[in-house]
Amino acid sequence: MDFRLTEREELLRKSTREFAESEIAPRIGAMEETGDYPVDLLQPMAKLGITGIIAPPDLEGVGLGYLARTIVLEELARVCAAVPMGIQVHHMAIAALNDFGTEEQKKKYIPLLAKGETMGCVAVTEPSGGSDVLGMQTSAVLKGDTWVLNGRKCFITNSHTSDFWVVIARTGEGPKGLSAFIVDKDAPGAKTGRVEHKVGLRGSNTGELVFDNCEIPRGNLLGQEGGGLGVALKTVSESGRTGMAAVALGILQACYEEAAKFASERVLYGKPIAALQAINFYVAEIYTDLDICRLLCYRASWMKDQNLRFDTESAMAKSYTCEAAVRSAKKAIEIHGGYGILQEYKVQRLWRDAMVTISAGGTGEIGKVVVGRAALAPFQKRG
Amino acid sequence: MERVIVCLKPVPDPQAWHRLRLDPRTKTLLREGIPSIINPLDKHALEAALAIKDVYGAEVVLLSMTPESAEPVLRQALAMGADRAVLLSDKAFAGSDTLATARILAAGVCRLGSFDLICCGNFTLDGSTAQVPSQLAEFLGIPNIMHVTGLEIPDWGRWVITQKIEQGYVKLTAEPPLLLSFTKEANRPRYTSFLEILAAEKREIVVWTNADLKLDEGQIGLKGSPTQMADFIIRKKTRQGLRLKGSPEEIAQRLAEIIHQLGVI
Numbered sequence: 001m002d003f004r005l006t007e008r009e010e011l012l013r014k015s016t017r018e019f020a021e022s023e024i025a026p027r028i029g030a031m032e033e034t035g036d037y038p039v040d041l042l043q044p045m046a047k048l049g050i051t052g053i054i055a056p057p058d059l060e061g062v063g064l065g066y067l068a069r070t071i072v073l074e075e076l077a078r079v080c081a082a083v084p085m086g087i088q089v090h091h092m093a094i095a096a097l098n099d100f101g102t103e104e105q106k107k108k109y110i111p112l113l114a115k116g117e118t119m120g121c122v123a124v125t126e127p128s129g130g131s132d133v134l135g136m137q138t139s140a141v142l143k144g145d146t147w148v149l150n151g152r153k154c155f156i157t158n159s160h161t162s163d164f165w166v167v168i169a170r171t172g173e174g175p176k177g178l179s180a181f182i183v184d185k186d187a188p189g190a191k192t193g194r195v196e197h198k199v200g201l202r203g204s205n206t207g208e209l210v211f212d213n214c215e216i217p218r219g220n221l222l223g224q225e226g227g228g229l230g231v232a233l234k235t236v237s238e239s240g241r242t243g244m245a246a247v248a249l250g251i252l253q254a255c256y257e258e259a260a261k262f263a264s265e266r267v268l269y270g271k272p273i274a275a276l277q278a279i280n281f282y283v284a285e286i287y288t289d290l291d292i293c294r295l296l297c298y299r300a301s302w303m304k305d306q307n308l309r310f311d312t313e314s315a316m317a318k319s320y321t322c323e324a325a326v327r328s329a330k331k332a333i334e335i336h337g338g339y340g341i342l343q344e345y346k347v348q349r350l351w352r353d354a355m356v357t358i359s360a361g362g363t364g365e366i367g368k369v370v371v372g373r374a375a376l377a378p379f380q381k382r383g
Numbered sequence: 384m385e386r387v388i389v390c391l392k393p394v395p396d397p398q399a400w401h402r403l404r405l406d407p408r409t410k411t412l413l414r415e416g417i418p419s420i421i422n423p424l425d426k427h428a429l430e431a432a433l434a435i436k437d438v439y440g441a442e443v444v445l446l447s448m449t450p451e452s453a454e455p456v457l458r459q460a461l462a463m464g465a466d467r468a469v470l471l472s473d474k475a476f477a478g479s480d481t482l483a484t485a486r487i488l489a490a491g492v493c494r495l496g497s498f499d500l501i502c503c504g505n506f507t508l509d510g511s512t513a514q515v516p517s518q519l520a521e522f523l524g525i526p527n528i529m530h531v532t533g534l535e536i537p538d539w540g541r542w543v544i545t546q547k548i549e550q551g552y553v554k555l556t557a558e559p560p561l562l563l564s565f566t567k568e569a570n571r572p573r574y575t576s577f578l579e580i581l582a583a584e585k586r587e588i589v590v591w592t593n594a595d596l597k598l599d600e601g602q603i604g605l606k607g608s609p610t611q612m613a614d615f616i617i618r619k620k621t622r623q624g625l626r627l628k629g630s631p632e633e634i635a636q637r638l639a640e641i642i643h644q645l646g647v648i
Contacts, residue, residue, distance in 0.1 A: 007455050007458060008580060008581070008584065010455065011455075011458065011459055011462055011575065011580045012577060012580060014459065014575070015462075015574060015575040015576075015577070015580065018574060018575075019574050044574075047574075047576060048574055048575075048576050048577060049576050049577030049578055050577075053577065062577045062578055062581075064577060064581075068577075
């Protein structure tokens with residue numbers, strides 16, 4: 001077993017780190033203040049290959065796969081998690097279109113996303129909740145050659161920064177009564193609702209989509225009629241969970257760097273506080289969590305690249321990494337003492353950002369349901 | 384076709400400097416196990432070359448005298464957009480001082496054939512002597528302009544170079560072939576796009592040893608280096624406390640005298 005990254009992957013990391021440190025870091029203050037996504041960075045990110053990293057090369061993408069994507073998202077999140085939060089959802093839209101779209105749909109939408117001309121999003125969650133997918137109420141009814149949508153989606157990342165949305169809506173009863181649609185934001189009856197003001201990931205855009213007798217062409221059905229649950233589950237499980245996990249991994253890396261740096265520089269009792277075993281152990285725990293999470297995240301993405309089934313592994317990576325990011329950020333704050341809660345110090349932002357990753361992209365608990373099911377399966381009695 | 388050669392040096396990553404050790408015998412840096420990066424100013428030299436390539440379609444060739452283990456650093460430079468790389472690598476080159484290094488690089492340049500421009504970083508992060516560019520130009524018999532902050536090429540035969548001097552800047556005109564040493568003010572190096580990283584995997588890195596360059600072994604490596612490090616001393620930074628006594632006027636008077644004696648004002 002070879003755990004080393006390839007030269008290519010190391011170069012991707014280096015290139016993304018340089019970009020993030022130079023172009024994204026100076027924007028954090030404004031993002032924290034306004035809550036606006038820096039959409040003008042889409043073009044530079046597209047030029048680098050970030051927006052189209054998993055899109056096929058014949059559709060203006062780079063076609064590098066999921067392990068590469070995880071490394072890139074991790075590096076962006078190390079500097080500012082809000083930016084890759086938007087990007088990983090953008091990738092979800094590319095994945096949904098690539099996996100379920102017709103050739104015509106792929107050619108129309110994927111190049112726009114890969115080239116960063118707009119952002120993409122996938123809208124599943126409703127006010128009634130995101131985990132209970134089958135409980136969704138947004139409806140789509142076919143009238144002649146037009147689908148008419150009614151309902152509301154909430155907690156949608158990139159809601160206001162996307163020109164079109166992949167929307168899951170009810171077209172019938174039960175699990176086979178959901179279908180996926182591509183909705184242009186300018187479609188009659190489609191509009192954006194409120195923008196949410198979050199405690200963390202401030203710079204990523206989260207908001208509502210409203211469909212009031214929204215009319216879209218019949219050809220905007222994505223995948224089969226009744227196949228919406230499959231679109232939602234595959235997209236959330238594969239690109240959503242690995243993406244969210246990668247963002248949390250980047251936060252964890254930043255927690256480690258901030259904690260180790262402060263512990264080495266801050267002097268108490270005549271020596272750096274890193275010499276105190278209580279502090280030393282905290283840093284060791286953060287460092288160990290970082291390594292565990294990196295292995296979990298890379299393995300899940302690698303399995304996707306190998307076309308292996310990896311729903312358990314992606315749920316494990318997502319739920320474990322997001323929780324590890326929160327507890328590591330808390331430890332990093334504690335190492336900083338009083339400084340840790342000041343806005344001038346990065347660790348408080350890391351904690352706020354990490355908290356948001358827990359419920360996004362499938363809650364930590366839903367992830368554990370998936371993992372628990374796999375863990376118990378060999379021991380469950382049949383019938 | 385026009386050709387621009389970029390001299391590139393892998394240097395120890397500053398983030399790993401705390402792990403660097405000196406060989407007590409040769410007084411040289413022990414680089415093994417220390418990750419390397421492209422010497423930061425060399426990136427500005429490369430960007431200048433790539434800007435010429437963008438406009439004139441010149442071939443950009445990387446030239447580096449370094450152990451073969453530094454190949455990933457060259458690969459990164461190729462991914463920025465260089466066309467090919469030549470690695471000068473031989474045990475006989477080890478321990479070369481700036482003069483021997485310049486001699487080896489000059490032999491590499493001669494073997495490459497014709498060229499219009501050699502781009503170097505103004506100095507390297509590890510040695511910081513800033514001697515190699517001038518020595519290399521001397522070996523090749525071409526002009527060298529140091530501290531370059533700008534380069535314009537109105538036409539291929541007339542190049543306008545902005546050079547930083549102590550009190551400001553001067554503008555010079557020069558004709559190729561020449562060697563320029565770039566500062567960080569010269570440009571902003573481009574980011575490495577993922578597509579270029581993929582493309583660079585197909586670009587060639589050739590290794591030339593002394594069997595190719597055929598240099599006299601007495602003139603290269605440790606043997607051919609007139610600079611011999613006698614010793615190295617780690618500078619200690621200590622703070623000295625001094626308590627002054629007396630009336631406020633006396634203390635102020637004494638303090639002013641001390642500041643004068645130290646040459647602070």
